[in-house]
Amino acid sequence: MTSPVVTSPAAARAVDLTKVYGSGESEVRALAGVTLDLNAGEFTAIMGPSGSGKSTLMHCLAALDTPSSGQVIVDGTELGSLSDKDLTVLRRSRIGFIFQSFNLIPTLSARENILLPLSLAGAAPDQAWFDAVVDTVGLRDRLGHRPSEMSGGQQQRVACARALVSKPSIIFADEPTGNLDSVSGADVLAFLRRSVDEFGQTIVMVTHDAVAASHCDRVIFLADGAVVDELARPSREEILEHITALQAAAVGNRRDTGA
């Protein structure tokens, strides 16, 4: 990759990011100038009312969508400077993804799903690291199983292992516990927490769930496409208070503007 390297201690950085969908009457300003550092080795949650821009922000940070203006810097590389091919390489080698719906390949075993990012990149697996990841998520006895032969919680743990196995600079998790019962969700969150504490992984998670966000080092709140607040190591109760206040403000705004 021949892209300019920007010095930043952050694993990812957004600088005055805007995203506008549509035009004229139907224009929607999903991001209205977001500037944000996502610190390396931290577990960060992004929260906010429905429509506040969480998914849009995450997609722009994860190089899955292009901002209308502003910059995204991942691991020192400014994404706007990259060709489509280099963006694909960056997504594959430096970014891990965990989705609400697991997104595993149904015809592949757990082992093959976990190793898929490395197979696609033509990279050889580091056996010791693979073993450490598999043991941490507790999947040793499930490696030969296909997704249909596993519970939702087990499938999401496969997805977590798949995100970690290539040692990405940052993992983006979109509602990773949204489809899980509370016990399986707690397992996945505990695993994500361990991967930050023990492996120094950087994780950014979009969630509506105050319990999930209470596992994080930092919770960032969005409203109307802008960062409006953040909390360090908050309790579930503090998070709920903030969310309730933001939702009440969002309803008030809609009433005032007649939207």
Ligand SMILES: Nc1ncnc2c1ncn2[C@@H]1O[C@H](COP(=O)(O)OP(=O)(O)OP(=O)(O)O)[C@@H](O)[C@H]1O
């Ligand atoms: N492809 C699109 N075309 C037009 N508008 C869009 C598109 N994607 C998102 N939007 C709009 O941008 C705004 C932000 O959407 P976004 O999905 O980022 O919010 P969110 O906070 O993730 O919401 P939710 O919690 O409901 O998933 C919303 O008003 C949404 O309707």
